[in-house]
Amino acid sequence: MGKIDKRNRLAELPFSYRVNKANTVFLNYEGKQVKMIKGKDAEKFLKKINFAENENERQLIMAKITGNFKRGNEGNQSTKQL
Numbered sequence: 001m002g003k004i005d006k007r008n009r010l011a012e013l014p015f016s017y018r019v020n021k022a023n024t025v026f027l028n029y030e031g032k033q034v035k036m037i038k039g040k041d042a043e044k045f046l047k048k049i050n051f052a053e054n055e056n057e058r059q060l061i062m063a064k065i066t067g068n069f070k071r072g073n074e075g076n077q078s079t080k081q082l
Contacts, residue, residue: 025042
């Protein structure tokens with residue numbers, strides 16, 4: 001994963017997810033909900049997560065699904081100047 005996560009941001013485990021009774025998946029980035037997945041997309045996501053070998057792979061799967069996090073614009077809010 002060296003070339004994919006050059007800044008080693010995924011090692012901080014910024015992504016998490018939760019699933020409700022209706023099998024809707026809620027993806028969170030640093031504790032804030034950034035995406036909701038339903039239906040077949042949610043099933044596909046859960047299958048990928050279950051087959052991931054380690055937490056780094058799970059983080060990468062969640063980062064790719066959110067989409068916007070591949071552009072490098074996900075910097076910490078504390079480092080941004082107002």
